Amino acid sequence: MLFPFKVPRKGQLEAIAAAREAFARGKRFVVIEAPTGSGKSGVAVTLAREASSAYLVTAQKLLQDQYARDFPELALMKGRANYRCLVAPTHAAAAPCIAGRKFPECDDCPYFCAKEAAMAASGTLLNYAYYLTELNYQGGFGPRELLVLDEAHNAEGALMSFVEVSFSDAQLRRVGIGEALPVVLDENEWFEVAEDLVPLFRSRRRELEAQLKGARLPTETALELLAHKGWLESQLARLELLAYSRDEENVEWVALRTSGSGGQSVTLKPVKVAAFAEELMFRFGERVLMLSATILDPPTYLRSLGIDPGDAEVITIASDFPPENRPIYPRPVARLTRHHLERDLPKLVHEIIELLEAHPEDKGVIHTHTYKIAAYIARYLPKRHAARLVTHDSAEGREAALDKHLRSRQPTVLLTPSMTEGIDLPGDLSRWQVICKLPYPYLGDPQIARRRELDPAWYDWRTCLTVVQAYGRSVRSRDDFAVTYVLDADFGAFVRRQRARLPGWFLEAVQG
Template identity: 35%
Template sequence: MDNGFFCKQCGMVKARCVCPKGNTETTKKPETSRNMTPEIKKLYPDVEDEIIENFPFSSPRKGQFEIISRINDAMDDGYKYIILEAGTGTGKSAIATTLANIYQPAYILTMTKQLQSQYSQEFGYPMVKGRANFNCKDAGLEATCDMGTCQTIPSSQKFVCEYGITKSPFDDGSSAFMDAYGSPIYFRSGDACNYWRQKARAVESPITLMNYDYALLELAYVKHFGKRQLMVLDEAHNIEDKLMRRLEVNIFNNSLRKDIKTTIPRNMMGYEDPKEWTLFIQAIYQDYKDLNVKELPKNKADRINRTKLRLSELMSNLEEHPDNWVVDTTPGGASFKPLKIDVYAQERLFQYADVCLFMSATILDHELFCRWLGIDPEEVYYLRINSSFPASSRPVHIKSVGPMSQRAIRRTAPKTIPILEKIIEHHKYEKGLIHTHNYKCQQYIMKHIKNPRLMDHDSKNREYKLHEFERSKEPKVFVSPSMSEGVDLPYEKCQFQVIYKVPFPYLGDKQINKRKAKDPKWYAYKTVMTLLQAYGRGMRAEDDYCETYVLDGNIKMLFRNRLYKSLVPEFFTEAISKD
């Protein structure tokens, strides 16, 4: 397989290197796997040549070829959906990469831009990101592409960016890509916009990396990308949440006042039935339709057009599935949220590939997983691989102080402080992570434990602080409500962690409250899944070691309540220490 050229300076595979180091020399990407192919074939004579030739590394981890072979056979048998539930250490990214190489064109979807970058750096595939991630050439690199001239000037002024794209070929331009409808898109010049160049590369690439947020917007609305043979959905336990957020429609008085000079009537703020909002939504939709967007800056015009589209979709959804929606009001506006996404997942995401491969360490119950995503279990091939990590290397210590529920936490929280201090002192030479589940608990710990080893973050500096924690050579302890997943802290980066509070979803959210009332198993599932994701942050390899402490007495519910107990895997229970 040829994915382009390999830049020696920035380590990326691309049609032509435009890395910030300024290197223009290109060479073919080293083919480590193929160089080792004859030796691997001798070691694995029963594995198909196609799998060995497309494997990205010089040798596989234990069981990887068997997993790939079984998935490959399932795809040959015509399965539309394949679920791989496998813990950390299985090497799911290499499995995904091998199958994507075989069944290209393919998409690989990740949770975050950070995980996108990890895939790209390790395997060389192009990734696609939004305008805000690139500097605008027309603005002299003083603004990102989402704030560049082409986005801030009214369309009536007919501004043409010399770095942009067009549907008509230019003498000094070049073909950029074909969109999902087969129409050619051209660069206006050889010196193309950074955003459009990376997007063109991603559209044309046989394997493309996207994060879920970008994919849900791009595939369903923009449509520059077409249907592909395979879609790999990494961290698949998050698909439902991502789709829920994509479908959610927020109506804020500030925006209404600025755009169409109106606000939500006060008497409507008490309406809890979404059907009671139908006439108002129709009225503001018409007001948005009547706006003359040609005289607005393009980025504002685009926002207005997106608002019209979202309102139109909301009207259709409320008409077709009125009982599946909940309205949640605040002093500044109203949010319309779906209770389930099973009727939307196929149209919004799964239809853009012939085969969907779901990968996660925490599927927990594949039949429930399928039901919530509207997937027919008859079309599913399910494969579960148990973790090879020994329980002795990932012990769980229950240090219960009593329930940490909203009602009881004022009484139990003070009891956590001396226990936390003992844990931190016991691991005085090691780095650790305290999962608080919410900012209130984080702030309580930071206020009552005056230890310079502790560090925290807010919603704006999370990534910066995480990198600071990872790079630190000191035995820092990171106190966070949002590190339960998407964080890789192997070996000395995290040798102990604390589950301060069992991560029950917040019942103050009407969407969560009503969903629990309709489906209590879903609420239990979300709790156990988030707990297990947090548990896995510090134990990342077979020879790694990380101790976990649980302080919330509500952990006992997971072993006594049948809804929770049926979802807790042996992987977790076998690690619980008897101390």
């Protein structure tokens, strides 16, 4: 047994044995659903150690770092921008070597040293973005016996981000293409525009190659041109995939157009990514182990990734966290749908004031689901309460806000629309939390609207997934405790509708 801990948690050894047996019976995919804090990492690392070679892929770099601290035998690999350059005050993604200039120090380049170690290791830690880019486009890494996808409910979203195509007037100007995007009235015309961009992108790429080859450019200029060339190559690969999938595999795509002072911006997305999962993600593992706290609905989950149910085994681990340590209190004070939002936001703020006063010495987290709700709460809380808030107004400020909350000795409260997963707030880091609004996916995105139309179960599943993930941020062990308040007035009806999809350990914590 290569189990990494002295004392296993309840269900860990049973899950390992069940996964091992399923693979032995010829199942290619094993999906393990285990609650937050149940020790999924121990299961993942045990099976990775038993394989001759393995990739272990996580959703976020923070989770990579956590794995690397706990299991130092795993080789950690991230993108170039995470490694410093030894010859210039920059990172490896903007280093002089990219422009063809080499120095003696380059032999000890942290990025390439880490990559060599990661390729040679039997177990390698990657994040989804780097894994998809590196294995599909860059080369060096090859297939392995076992592919472990941690936080596997994020696999579909990672594939969507990888294959979607975005271009804008500002981006075209930046890379030296003078033509602006046309004004079109029919969404389908954007796919014709995308097709017309291909020869423009190829021509501009050839021009950049000639400039880089034929002249002695300053390093900064060469790096800028290389960045433009890289963007064009990335877009061409995605446009090729788009055209092939629409023409040969009948994959449906949608277009989202926005406009602003810089001109138009367009994003093209497939309605579903199931057709891409095997070629872009799964083919690099002879066997695939997938772990998450929120599988919830196995048929819908497997369908979203194009996995044949007959080729998969789903294993469920029950929670042994006492429900009295993690109660959920519905406090139905506000309807925060589009039609009621403005009317009910003051009611939401009033309730949050009461909760802040009920937990004056406790750290906590308030999940708002949207930046608009977060901004309203921050603006209208009395100063004596607003002083406790740690918040952010964009994705760029997320990590700084989290770090401030973790380091502060004061009873700070995170106010955030984007920390429903991927963060740990054990013990006194969060003794209470609030879910302001049921986190339905945004129907203003045409991909989500069309997906809901084709597969309503998927839409409900994604909402349940986010609720359960948010709930799991604060109670991280059997002896930990925290209280969760749900302020959305529709929560009771939601629980009744989704009772068959929500896990039993979640339902048993709901009070009243």
